[in-house]
Amino acid sequence: MELTNTVVPEFLTGGGEMGALIRSHDWASTPLGSFEKWPQSLKTCVRIILTSSQPMFVWWGPELINLYNDPYRSILGGKHPNVLGMPAAEVWKEIWDDVGPRATTCMEKNIGTYDEAMLLIMERNGYPEETYYTFSYSPIPGDSGGTNGIICANTDDTLRITGERQLRTLRDLGRTNTENTSDAAVFEHTIHVLKENPHDFPFACIYQLGTESNTAIQVGSTLENVLPARLNLDTAAADYWKFQEAISFNKTLVISSVIEGFGNLPSGAWARSPDNALVIPVNAAQSKVSALLIVGLNPHRQLDDKYSSFFQLIADQLGSSLANVYAYEEARRRAEALIEIDRAKTAFFNNISHEFRTPLTLMLGPLEELLAGDTSAFSTKQRADLEITQRNANRLLKLVNTLLDFSRIEAKKAHAQYFPVDLANVTTDLAGSFRSAIEHAGMELEVDCRPLQETAYVDRDMWEKIVLNLLSNAFKYTLKGTISVSLREEDNKAVLRVKDTGIGIPAEELPHMFERFHRVKQSGGRSFEGTGIGLSLVKELVLLHEGTITVESEAGKGSTFTVSIPLGADHLPAAQVSMYDNSDYFSLLPESFAQEAAHQIEIEPVYNGEIADSDKPLILVVDDNADMRDYLQRLLQHYYVVDIAANGKLALERIRQQVPELVISDVMMPEMDGVALLNHLKNDPQTSAIPIILLSARAGEEAKIAGYDVGADDYLVKPFSAKELLARVRVQIRITRLHRHAVEILQQSAQELEQKVDERTAELLRKNNELEQFAYIASHDLQEPLRKIRTFSELLQKSMQGTGTQANHYFEKIQSSAARMTALIKDVLEYSRLSNPDARFVDTDLQAILKNTLTDFELLIEQKGALVQSDALPVVRGIPLQLQQLFTNLIGNSLKFCDKKPVIKITGCTVPEEEIPEELSKDQAYIKLIFQDNGIGFEQQFSDRIFTIFQRLNEKKAYAGTGIGLALCKKIAENHHGLIRADAELGKGASFTVYLPK
Structure with missing residues (x-):
């Protein structure tokens, strides 16, 4: 047998698929003739396009016969390979009106053309398609002269545009x-x-x-x-x-x-x-x-x-x-409501402050007369009670006056009257009113108020409130060291500085110090009492003097408040300035502030061993108000041994020395409040059994519930009656002793164990619900940014087309990972949605659900050549969205785990009463849905394990998925008061049976 060797011309060597097609094409039947006879210029151009990595073609001869390279195949789409050797006008007949004139210009006038990102509606895949190309037509000279063809290089700009x-x-x-x-x-x-x-x-x-x-x-x-x-x-x-x-x-x-x-x-x-x-x-x-x-x-x-x-x-x-x-509308409505509430609150403070003054006056007048007259008729206890009553009535009057001042300022009704004042002497006298209290507390008061060169015009009453509030604040939060008051003239301004060596202010609290009702949480000090508007009032009073106030502080090292007001009267409203001094001005305000400060000084109680030796129950009273401690101590000491502490921190120290049978604690205190004390005691096994009665000024049912919620054994709202307090104390001590006796007789009883199990079960259910809510919110909120990651990375990839394969590789990694995470988020979101208590049961046509599911899988069914067979399915009472998810997961599972041509059978029938599973109620009729496939199956021992969330029986690389799908199915069945079972044999398919109430 004779073998014939075909010699391939050099210009046709290589070229990939198109090189082979051009070599094997029957060119003799085309106007070009056999390639051995092609002109040298055509051979050269064919060689150029076959060795190029850019999409290129050559149109040759009067008919513009089409030749192209491998990269150009993507441009031709479905036209390839039939268009090889065809005239260009037939290849691109749908866009010939656009490109034909350019080809004519090139061939007849020997002029090249260039178009950038030109829109061309191509029909290369069975439909008219929007495309954008940058291309140039360059004339090719023939071997004998003239233009014999066109060579074109193309760039696809569609994705970029x-x-x-x-x-x-x-x-x-x-x-x-x-x-x-x-x-x-x-x-x-x-x-x-x-x-x-x-x-x-x-x-x-x-x-x-x-x-x-x-x-x-x-x-x-x-x-x-x-x-x-x-x-x-x-x-x-x-x-x-x-x-x-x-x-x-x-x-x-x-x-x-x-x-x-x-x-x-x-x-x-x-x-x-x-x-x-x-x-x-x-x-x-x-x-x-x-x-x-x-x-x-x-x-x-x-x-x-x-x-x-x-x-x-x-x-x-x-x-x-x-x-x-x-959200904006809601915020606007809330802001308007808050403004209205603020107006109402200001009006309320104004009205209520006036109304309080009359009964307070009628209380203070008789009290003052009683204490100023012959007191021999009173016992020591009675006189102490009268003094406490007078002291607290004065304190109440001071608070009322503060609220009234503030409400007047808020309503723009506060009008200062400015008089020329020797500010150095006035300030020195005001500071001196605190000297006794400060020195009695073991601290030093330094006053350095130097005379001013220019006269200061101030409202005397307002200046008193500025100085006294700042001094009261310094004394309250300074437990040792020095409080200093200075006055200087600086830049034609009077500058007052009140400095202390107290507990200081945390840096994050400094911007809020002059806000209304703001108080530093858990701050130390002598008392937690106060309205929270003292410093805010000071600021407003300073502003009425066209001045400024600032604070400098460091936690643990003290604070300095600086008030600066302009000297002279030019900056003040002329109608409010008087040129006459008011040297006859008289005020009881300094004495009121000084008395309150003196009563804040803590006196360490002294005990004579009665606590340790007495058979009486020991009660610990914890309150930062000295009068309240004294009152409770006098009330209880006839029946109990009473120990006292000024705050929660000191209370813990007392408890370490001697454990009481009962603790009575105020809620709001410095250092450590009543709630924190309660938590410390209840979380310590050695003190957890101590009953705790909380005292609070917060009234109403909600306040009581809140008190019990934090773990209090009892809760009393101030003011309370002595009889009620004594009764509640007796009850708590009796309960404690009975409980202690019962615990000694019967430890770890069955009832206690059962209670612990119930509490643990409730806690687990609560945590599970919180976890599902978190999964729902997190999954839902992750969807949008993840979708943007996918879309924008794809768009960015398009816009960077042709910049290199390394960038494309990274973009593909991003998109692949995002796609996997999208699937996981979708499944987690669906799983968390199943706990929605608002889901409603309606009549649901399962046949329609199946139809929707098969429509969604239409493309995958066609790709896998799957056969889906089903009976006529009934109507059930259910949640449509969940049943749709059930069908989607089970059918999708069958399609995914079938390596050969999938056959899926779906049947439905009523379940006879004797065949109803034991887990279901016999009082309900059920239908049974069976999803059967011929897939890879699994070992029957794993039939329960596969319904566990995130549980997978196969390698992730072999079968993609999140491990949530079948867990979703189980939860959906349970939500419908039914169940799901799985039966399978490894390599022989699987069958899932779903029981649903009819």
Whole structure:
């Protein structure tokens, strides 16, 4: 047998697939003839394109016969390989009106052409497709002269152009919508932005779901008088657009044959109207559809996953903007309500302060007369009671006056009267009123007030309140060291400084020190009592003098308050300035402040051993108010041994020395408050059994419940009667002793064990519920940024096309990982949703559920050549969204775990009473759904394990998934008061049986 060796010309060597096709093509039947006879210029050009990595082609001869290289195949799409050797006018007949004249110019005039990112509607995959190409036609000289052909290099700009267009739309949508403060403005801006992109949005329309049931209202549209302004969701028009289905399943739906239903709608940038549209649910709140976005689809682009993600991002952005608007509206309403409350509160303080003054005057007058007269008729205890009453009535009057001052300032009714004052002498006298209390507390008072060169004009009453409040504050929070008061003239201003060596102020609290009702939490000091408006009042009084106040402090090292007011009277309202001094001014305010300060000094109690030796029960009284401690001690000491402490920290020290049988504690105290003390005692096994009665000024049922919630054994609201307190103390001590006796007789009884189990079960249920809520919120909030990661990385990849394979490799890694995480988040979100208590049971057609599921899997079923067989399925009472998820997971599972041609059988029947599983109620009728497949199966010993969340029986690399799907199925069955079982044999398929109530 003779062998013939075919010699391949050098210009046709290599070239990949196209090199082989050109070598094997029957060129003799074309105008070019056999390749051995081709002109040298044609051979050279063919050699150039076959060795190039850029898409290139050659058109040769009068017929422009088509030759091309491997990279150009992606441009031809489905036309390849049939168009090799065909005339160019036949290859690109759909765009010949655009490129033909350019070819003529090149061939007849020997002039090259160049076009950048030119739009060409190509039909290369069975439909007209939007493409953008940069290309140049260069004339090829023949061997004998003249132009014999065209060589062209191409760059595909489609992904770059469409990506930049979509990025621009998303950017503009985000920029405009964040500035809008009403939903109408959001809808208007959204439609305006979508109009700016007529390529991707030939038409668009937004329907907002009305407050009325089953109503959708058109709130923005590029369609004039086409769709109704108001739609009832039960009408045929709403049914055509599948509104109910989109809302019920919260799912984007494709509407086909739009032209048949409505004729030619607006076409945007295209010559033909779109025949397909999307209906996209817009979620302004978690999983709640608030609007529907209708979008006409680009007729020259297929709706793939990437394009769908773009539209979903548009809907997400719209939903996010609506959520911001609703949050803004809510914040505005709350702000208005707070302003109104503030006005009412100011008016209330003003009125109530006036009303308090009359009864206080009638209390203080007789008290003063009693104490100033002959007191021999009173016992020592009675006189002490009168003094406590007078002292606290004066304190109440001071608080009322402070509230009245503040309310007047708030209502702009406080008018100062400014007199010339020797500010150094006045300030020295005011500071001196505190000397006795400060020195009695073992501290030093330093006063250095130097005369001023220029006269100071102040309201004497207001200046007293400024100085005395600052001194009172310093004394309250200074337990040792020095308090100093100085006055200097600096820059034509009087500068007052009150400095202490007290506990100081944390840095984070400094900006809030002059805010109304602000108090530093858990601060140390002599008392926690006060209104929280003293420093705020000081600031307002300083401002009335056109002055400023500042504070410098360091925790543990003390504080310095600095008040600065201008000297002279030029800065003050002339009508409020008097040129005469008021040297006859008299005030009892310094004495009131000094008496209150003196009573804050703590006197260490002295005991004579009675606590340790007495048979009486020991009670510990904890309160930062000395009068309250004295009162409770006198009240209880006839029946009990009483120990006292000024705050929770000191109380713990007393308890370490001697454990009491009962603790009576105030709630609000410095150093450690009553709640913190309670937690310390209850969490310590050695003191957890001590009963605790909390005392608080907070009244009302809610305050009592809050007291019991923190673990108090009893709760008393001030003021309380002596009889009530004594009765409650007796009850608590009796209960404690009985309990102690019972514990000694019967430890760890069955009832106690059962109670512990119940409490543990309730705690586990609560934690499980919190975990599910966390999973739902976290999963839902992760979806939008993850979707943006995927979409924007894809868009960025498109815009960087041709910059190198390394960047593409990284983008593919990002998108692959994001896709895996999206699947996991979706499953976790679905799992957490199953605990929604608001889910409603309705009559649900399982046949319709199956139809929807098979429609979703249509492409995968076709790809795998799967066969799905089913009986006629019944209607059940259930939750549609959950049953849809059940069918989706079980059918998807069967398709995934079948390595050969899948065969899936779905049957449904009523369960005879004798076959109802033991786990289910015999009083209920059930149906049985069986999902059977011919997949890989599993070992029967794992039939329960596969329903555990995140449980997988196969390698992740072999079968992708999250390990949540079957756990979802189990929870759905349980939510419907049914169950699910699995039966399988390794290598022979699996069968899942679902029992549901009829």
